[in-house]
Amino acid sequence: MSHDALSRPQVHALLADGTTVCIREVRPGDHEQLRGFYEEMSPDNLRLRFFAISRRSAEMAADRACAAPHPGYLALVAETQGRVIGLAEYDTSGTGHEAEISIAVADTLHHRGVGTLLTEHLVSAARAEGITAFKADALCENHEILRLFADLGLHTARHFDGPEVRCTIELAESESYLTAVEERGRAADVASLQPLLRPDAVAVVGAGRKPGSVGRAILHHLHSGGFTRRLFAVNPAATSILGVPSYPSVAALPRTPDLVVLAVPAAAVAETAEECGKAGVRALLVVTAGLDADQAAALLTSCRTYGMRLVGPNCLGVSNTDPELRLDATFAADHPRPGTAGVAVQSGGVGIALLDGMSRLGIGVSSFVSLGDKFDVSGNDMLQWWESDGRTDLALLHLESFGNPRAFSRTARRVTRRMPVLTVDAGRTDAGRRAAASHTAAAATRTMTRGALFTQAGITATRSVGELLEAAALMHAQPLPAGPRVAIVTNAGGAGVLAADACAEAGLILPAPTPQLVDDLLGVLPEGAAVGNPVDATAAVGEEQLMECLERIMRNGGVDAVLVALVPTAVAAATGDDLVRALTRAPGRRAKPIAAVRLEQALPVELLATSDGGAVPAYAEPQAAARALAHTARRAAWLARPAGTVPALADVDTARAHAVAEAYLDAHPDGGWLDPRVCAELLGCYGIPLSPWAWAETEDDAVLAADRLRGADGRVVMKGHWPGLLHKSVEHAVHLDLRGDSQVRAAFRDLETRFAGRLTGVVVQPLAARGTELFAGVVQDQVFGPLVLFGLGGTATEILADHAARLAPLTDHDVHDLITAPRCAPLLFGANGERPADLEALEQLLLRLSRMASDLPQLAEADFNPVLASPGGVSVLDARVRLLPNRQQDPYLRRLR
Structure with missing residues (x-):
């Protein structure tokens, strides 16, 4: 087992029925529980798992899973409330790129997606380790495991041999696999939200007998709004509040509520949540604010342990205006008007404004969720709920943060095909942004990153609540125009x-x-x-x-x-x-x-x-x-416009790129900027066109390089290099238009003298021909992932700020948008009678840059400036790449926040 596998954290995810399970690695202390897990299986299932029944099968399987970890082996368990309900393993047996897998699920948990969820996590882990295929043997009568493999969304081949079948599952990421994972996640997500948004029983904990408390206000809204299901209060000092029966504790209620509203002091939230979990509650709405870090952690732990979905803390509440339910668990001033707009906000104040606006316009609200501090339920969850509820045709969001932007973007792209999704683009400025280390980092503002997310996902981004209401009114009431x-x-x-x-x-x-x-x-x-x-x-x-x-x-x-x-x-x-x-x-x-x-x-x-x-x-x-x-x-x-596709690229060597990155980080554990030779090797793995160049560490080597590289006009360029050098022009570490050996020698001596003790060598290149100077780069955003930037290049790139940005991986449409968005775009298309630049080569450059950023999480920044574009092609004249020891994280793996 690799170091990455050993440090794999446990995560929580949803089964097909909305149940929360914990996915984690097997530990040595799991031996007795795993043995019991197998011993509880029926004889038929033991035979399907082991092909034969033996008294020692359970013991041997537990021994194998709990043995000391070894390279190429990984065992994951799914557990709920400490009980193991599934086990999945892979083992390469030293073969490297292929692994044997096995899946086992508790008898009582079949058909709930346990095996599929474990397999998805195995696939993600295996890909990170360079494994390209899974192999599995099964009995032909084991229809459940064969259906599991067939429905994964991965290419699966079967070879039958008597009573057995040999399955080979290719692990290459594909759109069909992502779509299948996405659909399984959507169904599980919607099922998990049923207790929250369509509860059969609700209890309010913290409703006081005297007016003025938030809990009492929510209880009043539920009662006066005509909630059609069972409603309880929990207060040990009362038997009835506002005509609603009250009980001393959640455990004392006559039936277990699906949803419990917590309006208790911050110090009591964690303990009350634990009580709810033990009673079997499925969802919590925590309106309490002011939880400290320990209280917040304890609350989330209870929710994950007992499988409760959580809205809040620090929120306004939730509402579902369905006439069959009439759930209004908020403390807004008025009940929302029933309608067709779904609303999800982080700010309670914005939520009140949108509820009022939708009601005043007559559009009304289908469901409303105030996400608050967003410990669990997110905007992504709500988009999937609205997509499926049959009542929502307009989605309104106010999100100050994104937990998983790439998953959100993928969901939003699908939902926006069915209904308008509008948002208030909150948090557009970042006054405390660090000083940028490169042109790419300087250009990659948070505004630009959020804008790329919204544009690519088809989300209508507005700058204020008022503007959002203006657009929502037109989209709700009128058809879309065919053009502008x-x-x-x-x-x-x-x-x-x-x-x-x-x-x-x-x-x-x-x-x-x-x-x-x-x-x-x-x-x-x-x-x-x-x-x-x-x-x-x-x-x-x-x-x-x-x-x-x-x-x-x-x-x-x-x-x-x-x-x-x-x-x-x-x-x-x-x-x-x-x-x-x-x-x-x-x-x-x-x-x-x-x-x-x-x-x-x-x-x-x-x-x-x-x-x-x-x-x-x-x-x-x-x-x-x-x-x-x-x-x-x-x-x-x-x-x-049809949905874009990520084009296949020829001459890409991902394995060699990973090796180059890992070798550099082994030698430089803290990361850093690559020297020109390593940088060129990495870019060569992706076929990124560099201008011809040579490395020289002595004056004579520089002369020989210049003789070899001189073009028809005999002129070359010399650039100094030392570790940490970022802006060569600022440091005056560049000599242009060098002719003859004497000028080359003089330039080398000048750099050697001025930068004595720092200069490690020089790069010699032929003087570039005429063309349009452009800029291309990528920066790895810790929240949003890799962001590709493109625009006007040269020394004034930051001053002119003529850039566009899109999140990787880029589709063919994204690349087109990048090239046409900057103000300098007419220069590329043949302005003033000039011949157009080689646009196909420029598209290839951006696609290859996107692929490199998507493949390598260690790629913190890449900065190509200038990129010379001419009718004859495109070449990168200067490239810088910075690597950091970042770990690969699958953005589409099913897991809760």
Whole structure:
């Protein structure tokens, strides 16, 4: 067993029915329990496991699992409340890349996903050790284990030999395996949340007899909200509170509640949670704040030990407005209005604002969870619940932190295909960010990282609660636009100008009307109307005229959405016309979105009911309407594009790259920046194109290198190197445009003199040809994983800050977005009559950089600056790579926080 395997921490994960189990390595002290585990198996299952029944089978199996660890062997157990319910092992027997596996599950736990979960953890561990395939022998009649292997999502081959079958399982990561793991995780997650969000019985611990306590407020909300199931209070000093029966303890309740709300002092939380776990409670809602580290750890330990899902601590509560349930376990001022928006927040204040906003708009809430300190239940859990509940069609999130961003991103990409997912991008600044060590680290702000996550996942990210409500109103009430082209119609020229400015600033397009449309509109609008974009219908426009104008614009193929800016006038009032009614007297569902701006409107956004049962959003400011339309246009564009794929790459040697990284870290346990030779070797494992170069440690070696590398014009570049050198130009450690041996010798002597005692050698390269100087890099974010950056390069890269970023692994779409997003992109596509750069080679460079970052968790930073792009190809002129002793962690392995 490797050192990594020995230090593998125990984790908790969910079975198919939502039960929590602990997955950990076998320890020598498990011998008696493992022997008992096998002895309790039925004779049939023992025969299927061992192919024969022997009195010594259980003893021998326990001996094997608990023996002193040896290389190539790993044994994992699944246990619940200290009882072993499953065992999985692999053993390479010294063969290296293939391992024999065996799986055993307690008789009473079959068909609940124990074996599958253990196998997934074995697969993850084996991949980290370089194992590429599992082998397993089974009896042909052992249908359960054969089905387990077949349903993993990995390529499995079978070879039948009489009564036995030999299975070979390829461990290469694939989309089909990730999808299968994801689907198993989703089903288990939703099952585990049933006691929390659809409980049959709820108890509130800490509800006082006198008004003023949080516990009493939650009990009142549950009772007054009409909770349709059993409701209890726990208070040793009362037999009834607010008409709800009260009992002295959780253990004294007439039935075990599915959900217990804890509103007790921080010092009592852990003890009460332990009592709940022993009683069989399945979910806890802890509203108490102020837990110290020991109290928090004890609370989470109880939840994991007894398999309770946990919301909080320090939260507002949970709510499910399903009429069959009417669960409102919050202490918000009012009950949320039933509806179709799922809401999950970390901030209670933001939660109250969103509940109020959704209720006021008439959208309402399907379920609400205040995550608080987010010890367990997260935004990822809630996305999966809303995906499955049959009631939610709009997801609203306010997340200040991410436990597993890559798993969240994968879930969100799937959910956003089915419903809009909107978030308030909280925590965009990081005033305490460390001074960056490289161009890549300098560019990789937390804002850029979060933005990459949201963009790639298709999440609509807003900058405030108000902006989120604006976008949610439009997405809820109107169809998505086919594109960003907007027509503006107004009855006041000034309002039209404001709306036009707002649309342009939001990135929307205002196309000029076609001559045919101009004629059509002039035929229905009052005399004096100006038909451009905006369309100024004048103050004389009537209700019928405005309605006909809108319908004709809607039918025009050159427009994707319509923004109507209206101001109240005495003219309309005198004729009895209601211009707003022109928007709401819909002749049927419109195929294109329409948004109104009413400058006199008191509320920032309202939904105006239409005659066909729909709604039109109305905004008090044109900027709000334009922002909302821009968000919907981006969502439509994201949905219209097929999901990207991670392209296969030729000439990649991952095994050699791991060996290079491990050899460097063996020699430098604290990590560091690679010297040019090791850096080139690592980049060569991924086929990353470096400009020709040579290493020289003496003046004569430098001259020989220059003679060998000189191009047609005979000029070379010399760069000094010493450990820790980051910015060569800042240190004036670069000599350009060197001609002839004498200039090469003079340059070497200059570097040797100025950096005496530090210089370890020089890099000699031919002077690069003309091209566009770019920057590409990657930084390993401790939370989000590897982030790939791309943009304008050269010495001013940090000053100009013309960069885009995407999280690795990059898909083909991500690479396209990276190349086209920076402001310098036109230079690559042939601006000013120049030939375009080799875009295919540039895409390959970014894909290979992404692959290297995804393969090597030790890769802390990579900095390619400049990268020269020309019609003839792409080459990296200067590369720096920093390695740190980071451990591989599977972001998609099923485990609880």
